[in-house]
Amino acid sequence: MAEERKGSGEGRGRGRGRGKDKREEEQSEFVDRLVGINRVAKVVKGGKNFGFAALVVVGDQKGRVGFGHGKAREVPEAIRKATDEAKKKMIRVPLREGRTLHHDGRGRHGAGKVVLRAAPPGTGVIAGGPMRAVLDVLGVQDVVAKSLGTSNPYNMVRATFDALKNQSSPRSVASKRGLKVQDIVGRRADGASEAGMADAAN
Numbered sequence: 001m002a003e004e005r006k007g008s009g010e011g012r013g014r015g016r017g018r019g020k021d022k023r024e025e026e027q028s029e030f031v032d033r034l035v036g037i038n039r040v041a042k043v044v045k046g047g048k049n050f051g052f053a054a055l056v057v058v059g060d061q062k063g064r065v066g067f068g069h070g071k072a073r074e075v076p077e078a079i080r081k082a083t084d085e086a087k088k089k090m091i092r093v094p095l096r097e098g099r100t101l102h103h104d105g106r107g108r109h110g111a112g113k114v115v116l117r118a119a120p121p122g123t124g125v126i127a128g129g130p131m132r133a134v135l136d137v138l139g140v141q142d143v144v145a146k147s148l149g150t151s152n153p154y155n156m157v158r159a160t161f162d163a164l165k166n167q168s169s170p171r172s173v174a175s176k177r178g179l180k181v182q183d184i185v186g187r188r189a190d191g192a193s194e195a196g197m198a199d200a201a202n
Contacts, residue, residue, distance in 0.1 A: 033056065063094065101143060112150050145160075
């Protein structure tokens with residue numbers, strides 16, 4: 001009897017270990033970037049209560065990305081809250097060949113305006129500040145991005161997400177129009193070749 005209880009206890013221990021390993025694997029698949037952290041103050045009767053506000057972006061570098069912000073009295077706790085919120089609000093963005101965007105896009109939020117352009121292989125991520133952090137965790141390898149408005153990181157991140165939400169893949173466009181994916185991709189290739197011929201003529 002004692003041996004049976006011992007064996008069942010080991011089984012339960014192994015089960016708990018597997019659950020913990022699974023949670024660790026889920027956490028390890030995401031990459032997070034700290035975009036900005038600010039010290040905030042709340043004025044009270046006895047003086048001021050200081051805290052910290054953190055802005056974090058999280059992604060799996062395979063087409064999923066999210067952002068969140070958190071406030072706390074300590075920096076690590078604020079970052080943890082922001083990271084948890086970012087994981088809850090992740091969106092999926094279709095990527096072309098797993099390295100760049102399918103088409104150019106524009107995003108706006110408040111005074112923040114951004115432009116994202118697809119780029120050929122070898123271009124790299126040409127972006128700065130909060131936009132670069134978002135594109136890195138998203139998994140984009142070739143893209144050209146430009147911010148035309150405010151430099152406020154919160155508005156820049158939200159404007160970048162607005163541009164990413166408008167991205168569509170040839171498969172989704174083909175299903176909406178009742179066409180084949182080859183028709184959409186073929187038209188895009190023809191348009192690119194015509195644009196190249198026009199540039200060469202100029």
